[in-house]
Amino acid sequence: MHVLGRQTSAEAGETDAAGDRLPTVRLGSFLARDGSEGAALGIDADGPHAGVVFGKRGTGKSYTLGVLAEGLADARGVSPVVVDPMGVFGGLRSAGGGVVEPQVRPAAISPAAWPELVGLNPSGGPGSLLWRTVADATEAADATDATDANDATGASSVRPPADDSSAQSSPSPSLAEIRDRASESDAPPTTRRAVANHLRLAESWGVFDASAPPVASFAADGAPTVLDLAGVPEAAAAAVVRAVARGLYDACVDGRLDRLPWLLVDEAHAFFDGVADPALRTLLTRGRAPGVSLVCATQRPSAVPSVAVSQSDLLIAHRLTAERDVDRLAEAEATYLAGDLASRLPTGTGEALVVDDATEEAHTVRVRERRTPHGGGSPRASRMVGTAPDESVDSQHKR
Numbered sequence: 001m002h003v004l005g006r007q008t009s010a011e012a013g014e015t016d017a018a019g020d021r022l023p024t025v026r027l028g029s030f031l032a033r034d035g036s037e038g039a040a041l042g043i044d045a046d047g048p049h050a051g052v053v054f055g056k057r058g059t060g061k062s063y064t065l066g067v068l069a070e071g072l073a074d075a076r077g078v079s080p081v082v083v084d085p086m087g088v089f090g091g092l093r094s095a096g097g098g099v100v101e102p103q104v105r106p107a108a109i110s111p112a113a114w115p116e117l118v119g120l121n122p123s124g125g126p127g128s129l130l131w132r133t134v135a136d137a138t139e140a141a142d143a144t145d146a147t148d149a150n151d152a153t154g155a156s157s158v159r160p161p162a163d164d165s166s167a168q169s170s171p172s173p174s175l176a177e178i179r180d181r182a183s184e185s186d187a188p189p190t191t192r193r194a195v196a197n198h199l200r201l202a203e204s205w206g207v208f209d210a211s212a213p214p215v216a217s218f219a220a221d222g223a224p225t226v227l228d229l230a231g232v233p234e235a236a237a238a239a240v241v242r243a244v245a246r247g248l249y250d251a252c253v254d255g256r257l258d259r260l261p262w263l264l265v266d267e268a269h270a271f272f273d274g275v276a277d278p279a280l281r282t283l284l285t286r287g288r289a290p291g292v293s294l295v296c297a298t299q300r301p302s303a304v305p306s307v308a309v310s311q312s313d314l315l316i317a318h319r320l321t322a323e324r325d326v327d328r329l330a331e332a333e334a335t336y337l338a339g340d341l342a343s344r345l346p347t348g349t350g351e352a353l354v355v356d357d358a359t360e361e362a363h364t365v366r367v368r369e370r371r372t373p374h375g376g377g378s379p380r381a382s383r384m385v386g387t388a389p390d391e392s393v394d395s396q397h398k399r
């Protein structure tokens with residue numbers, strides 16, 4: 001099998017020192033110009049990667065992301081975590097996966113990001129009160145935890161104030177505690193009320209819980225974890241993605257994971273425009289060193305930053321037509337190939353052009369069929385129950 005992302009001939013031998021097959025995800029087959037299928041094609045899962053999956057609506061992006069998640073679930077030493085904004089990955093349950101309505105600790109979002117998260121200007125009165133209050137409440141929760149630990153051990157320790165990088169598994173204040181603290185501040189009553197109202201809004205999203213399990217638990221075993229964000233407000237979903245991306249990164253940096261996590265983000269354009277953006281950029285630019293992979297799927301390549309393309313060593317492009325989206329491919333072109341990638345984009349559903357940074361080659365492929373059910377796809381009147389001519393209500397009336 002040809003393996004994308006695997007560079008050396010020793011690696012291409014596909015076994016490690018112990019003679020075991022290197023972890024590989026089966027993607028599909030080469031597709032010849034006459035439409036015939038050729039040799040099998042896989043993606044390397046032995047090392048960490050950054051990738052993008054592009055394609056206009058209905059061309060198979062989510063399906064391809066599901067193929068990756070299935071393959072990763074089968075591969076040794078890795079753990080897929082899927083961000084599912086449309087609720088289409090529930091079928092991964094049959095690959096042993098768990099679908100969770102994700103909850104994260106308030107302290108998993110840094111104090112500086114809280115004003116933007118709830119729609120407050122960080123330099124305005126309410127924004128800066130919220131920023132300060134989250135910082136103080138997080139520090140107090142940390143200090144309480146340290147005192148409890150010291151009481152138990154007799155040792156003394158001083159912890160730095162929590163930010164995104166230290167807060168994934170440390171104690172967190174609840175939103176109610178942050179709200180109470182803000183109401184007790186000496187800020188003007190209108191400022192305090194504004195903060196309380198915005199925190200109530202954040203509470204209503206249902207994604208914050210001071211005792212939520214650490215993010216690392218999503219990648220504790222090889223079964224896919226699907227973070228079901230269908231129906232979750234945009235800002236809340238962005239908070240979850242930020243906390244999860246950062247949490248997986250920190251867990252890898254600290255050596256707390258037994259597997260290399262792969263974060264697969266569907267509808268990724270939605271997350272590069274809000275509080276999740278810095279965490280996703282961290283994974284793109286620095287994620288591979290500690291071992292985190294990120295794959296972003298989007299129907300709007302022009303709405304993801306160019307760093308998503310320039311940092312990716314794997315590009316899978318289904319059909320694209322909008323000029324600005326096709327232009328994103330040109331950025332990859334400069335790096336990989338003389339020749340016009342856009343003119344090589346296949347047109348069939350499930351067909352894609354893949355560009356492999358490791359070998360600097362582009363191939364046309366047919367993505368394999370999924371073995372677990374796919375929840376996406378465009379609704380078709382002709383596929384609705386009861387609309388076959390002999391079953392439809394109309395035809396029964398006419399009988």
Ligand SMILES: Nc1ncnc2c1ncn2[C@@H]1O[C@H](COP(=O)(O)OP(=O)(O)OP(=O)(O)O)[C@@H](O)[C@H]1O
Pocket residue numbers: 055056057058059060061062063064299349350351366367368369370374376377378
């Ligand atoms: N590799 C494939 N093999 C077989 N069928 C496929 C393949 N890829 C896609 N399909 C079919 O195409 C439909 C649309 O695919 P998918 O839901 O992934 O589209 P999408 O590009 O993610 O669209 P949207 O932007 O609307 O989410 C799927 O429901 C499936 O029936």
